[in-house]
Amino acid sequence: MADELLENWEKKSAEHQKLYGQFLKRANKNKVLKQLPDLHEEAFEKVDCLQCANCCKNYSPRFKTPDIKRISKHLRMKESVFIETYLYLDNEGDYVVKSKPCPFLGADNYCSIYDVRPSDCERFPYTDEDVILKRPQLTLKNSTFCPITYFVLEKLMEQK
Numbered sequence: 001m002a003d004e005l006l007e008n009w010e011k012k013s014a015e016h017q018k019l020y021g022q023f024l025k026r027a028n029k030n031k032v033l034k035q036l037p038d039l040h041e042e043a044f045e046k047v048d049c050l051q052c053a054n055c056c057k058n059y060s061p062r063f064k065t066p067d068i069k070r071i072s073k074h075l076r077m078k079e080s081v082f083i084e085t086y087l088y089l090d091n092e093g094d095y096v097v098k099s100k101p102c103p104f105l106g107a108d109n110y111c112s113i114y115d116v117r118p119s120d121c122e123r124f125p126y127t128d129e130d131v132i133l134k135r136p137q138l139t140l141k142n143s144t145f146c147p148i149t150y151f152v153l154e155k156l157m158e159q160k
Contacts, residue, residue, distance in 0.1 A: 003046045005154055006147055013143050013150045020143060020153050024136040032133060032156060040128035043151040053101075053109040054145040060096035061120030063087055068095065074116040127152040 063071070072082035086103055087095040097103060104112045111117055125146045126132055132139050132152070142149040 003151075005151060006046060009147050009150045010144070012154075016154075017140055017144070019157065020140055021136065023153070023157050024133060024139060027133060027156070029130075029133055033130060035156060035159060036128050036132065036152070039152045039155045040148075042155070043127060043148040046151065047147045049148075050109045052147060053105060055121075055124055056105040056109070056111065057101040058145055060100070060102065061118040061124070063095040063097075063118050064120075067118040067120075070116045071113055071118070074113060125149045 061067075068079055068082060068087075072079045075082060077085070083095065086097055088098050090096045102111075104117075106112055111121070123129065123131075125142050125148050126135075126139070127148055132149075139149065139153070143153055
């Protein structure tokens with residue numbers, strides 16, 4: 001992460017939460033959506049997820065029914081045993097992992113179920129889709145632990 005913008009990004013992100021919130025509320029949706037693919041790509045060129053893995057270390061994706069079916073089949077487990085072993089229902093009624101870091105995260109930050117990972121993991125950090133505007137609270141939360149979300153928000157605000 002040799003980009004100047006990314007130096008001390010956690011501190012800067014914490015300081016900019018209010019600005020991000022205001023920006024997301026007022027943003028020109030069409031303009032932002034046009035910018036996202038390039039900014040998303042640029043962010044992924046600058047940030048190596050395998051060096052970070054904050055998402056896997058601190059948060060859980062939702063495991064939806066298709067995810068549970070696919071992953072339990074891959075692990076050769078009954079769905080009920082997979083759920084009992086790894087998941088619980090959170091207060092929003094979603095299945096999430098019982099433990100942090102994610103039980104599928106290796107010491108090398110590689111995911112042991114990467115090819116069959118939950119769709120939330122595959123889509124994270126949502127910086128190339130309208131979720132960034134549609135779910136501002138999620139975007140704000142993600143910007144506190146994901147340097148890619150932080151980078152994309154900073155670049156969007158530069159280009160207002």
